[in-house]
Amino acid sequence: MWWIHYGFDYNPLDIRPTDNVVGLGDIEKKVTRSIENGEIFLLYGPIGCGKTSLAMTVSKKLENKFIILYINGEETPNINLIKQVNRALYKDFIIFKIKNKKPIVLILDELQNFSESVIKQAKALYDTRKIHSLFLIQVSEIIQNATPSFINRIHRKISIDFPNEDTIIEIINQRLDGKLMFDEEFLREIILMNNRNVRSVLIELNRILDELEHPISGKITKELIGIKKIESYDSTQNSIIDENIKISPQQAMILEKLLGNELTIKQLSELTNLPYNTVSKQISRLVEKGLLLKKEKNKRVYYSINPAYLSVIMKKFGK
Template identity: 20%
Template structure:
């Protein structure tokens, strides 16, 4: 857990004192990610750097797991905190393994343990240790280097991580991949993380809590759902954007809104049998599956009415399917792309896993926002 109490930083300038951080109070629970957002010069990076004393506070207290860090030597403090920056900062004359092992060796780990940790973490971010550990940074792509920068900060297993726009310099495709890998890793490691970003979409995806800064003060500190649904003031509303309702689509996945009781039948089922299921369901659509429960087609109640035979004679190709863990932004995008009001979900084996409809998505967005994040917590990482 990280606690900031009245954390303040005042800089002296020729024009007088400037307050960069003004009595910042915030608690980040153990195992959660807090993203600091705000315009340039708002104090978010200053607040972050005071935690590991890259910037010395003017006043206030910082507690990590209940310990007042003002009592710690700054070098000892920094060895307890993982730190990731946008520029990565890998040592070019060291191999990837040597880069990752820097802090563990400083802490007195034996070489075997440090190397095992390097291999474990490299594998955790989707890079083959046998291929990458003995390469030099210049032999890696920018996205690969960024992954190494992240796991280097994790090498000594610190309880706390600070991240200063760590994915900001990466192209959108690689940024999405790295974010997903990081969230998978966080699901396993449960670090307490404070993360500076300038991107509200990144914050919504990554954060358990968001702190929005202006003029050195926190304007709102809350869950992404609350910030988007109930901005504290006009500044926050303007900062998160007029499309904030659409941004909330990231907070839920298909598994949260799917209809698992949607009618389903085999391709060889009789029309009479399927028509009973179709008429009893509001959507009036039946998904047809093969012998392995893979959805392959659909029929509607209207076209079956009065017909006989087997449903395969009336089957239409499915417009598309989505993974059951896909976030609702991706689901709605697929609906729009295929001009449909419903979409079939599949599990990781490609088996039928329910149906998502446009009314169900609308209803989810209309729920009290305080419940949205709670419903999505267990499924948040299923989209990666």
């Protein structure tokens, strides 16, 4: 764990959503305004651009004014929304209930994964004023799992894209808090190599830092990486990216488990419920296509996603 050498209690470059986004001020204002106005609205943009982090940031700032109810469609696609909202609406005491005075904001993340019945419940809750605002989040601008009457009720659609280079550098420097620094020119190369996808950039930086000896006193430069011959960086510098590369359903299962992870064939077999030989065969094909990198660690072979292909893979998952 490289971060313990710099006094961090956790990985500051963790790819999971955070409630402290940088560089999205204008979009944050639009989202906040839509919530305060009591709208049904959609926030859409590519995987890894910060949609969930933005929702968490806004939620944290509004938690004194609203009850924020966040539900993810990947985790609970068929959830009973009415039951969840009623729980949030009333405070349970031993023998009685007290109604919360704060209005409820319902956030449905990964909207494309919810069943149509859940969307209908959300509309009913909004129409009956059980919820103040309905905040929808997904990759695409087009909502395919809702009725025309629901879609016509959407007040606005807010687009979010990957941040520019300067903003991504600001994000990284803020997280590292001056305890560790990358050469800016080298950092810009990594950002461009990963098509400004923040999640992809963080995965690549973690991979680089995992390979180095710590602590490091000076800036991390391309020359330092070159000495260490880090496969994840060197091998992607001269990659020719095939945007139309085909991925089979089994390969997609494997790639999904590898997002942000380094895993062995045995681990992937257990996580995907696919036979070991099947995973081994598909891994070989993915390596041949250039989608995966492999390295030996503790006498085991680990596989990870080639950062150069991460944005392509994410687009395929996001349809």
